[in-house]
Amino acid sequence: MYTANDPTRETLSAAIQHLQRGQYAAKRLRDLMSTLSSGSMKPLKEEEDGGGFGDGGRRSSPPATAADLVRDVIQSFNSTLMFLNSGGSDEVSQADAPPADCRKGAVKPEESEESCKSSVTGGSRGCYKRRKSSGSRIVVSNNHADDGHQWRKYGQKSILNNNFPRNYFRCTHKIDQGCRATKHVQKLSIEPPMYQTTYYGHHTCRNPVKAPQIILDESNPSDSSIILCFRAEKSPDTTAASGNGTHATNIPFSQPQVTPPNYAKLERTKEDSVSSEYGCFPTPNLTMFSSMTGSDQGEELSSDHSFHGDMDFVIDGIDFGDVLA
DNA sequence: TAAATTTGACCTAT
């Protein structure tokens, strides 16, 4: 029920376009670098089809030099962040929002839900407080599945100004181990598939299945991912949010808008869908972390070895102009 | 049969 003057949709669309452009530029840069390292000094030619990037980009006059491509990538991020910060997804920038109370109780966000609920006896339901993003981490990626934890879906909701329903997950070990980690997954686009995942709380569970700490295979340097770290206020509770490194669980995700009756059946094939997703998009992931503590950033960065040298973009305080200068 | 998912209802914040 959004109105025409609601900026959110336009903002989101513009942000996605910028991200796609940056993805495309990064991919070209990757190819250029591999070309140079292989000794060939041929100018970069128009690469193979696809890249999940429509024709609206810069295919007509592709930048030829690495500097141009780097600039393109950075400008893409810069533009995206400006869009997001200026209106659309305020979650990215609202990390400093004060933690919401739970029924007047000064409880930390990660704990409030649980504590409130546990204080409710019998049949009446507990506290359904609306979350603030304090202590949350936002990840935007073309891969929503592999975050190293096991999740159980507990809800799905259509969100205003979003074409796709938001999916709600909690840690599988909430019951048996009292793990309070939750996450919301919002699909942003189909082509290319982009997901915004917001993590709340941190995992206190001990998952028996161990997962690799590396987001992408280090042995394949062509598979680059970009991690943007947005340092926000101190949020000591999120320290363990991503560090457990248990095995990835494939996350079910719904189809847009109309949920098919055999939705569950589709989800059961998530293993296949995830792998195919990787296959379709070998291009760089884009990952954004928000409201993370310094240690969190360190964990995330150190756990991602796929981005080396000149392409190590760590945004802290975000001033791309400096980089471009 | 246990575990996971779906989905409408419930509840709170705005």
Place this chain on the structure above:
DNA sequence: ATAGGTCAAATTTA
């Protein structure tokens, strides 16, 4: 009043 987040019964899947 409405949107967002969660619950929990019903349903589906392994």
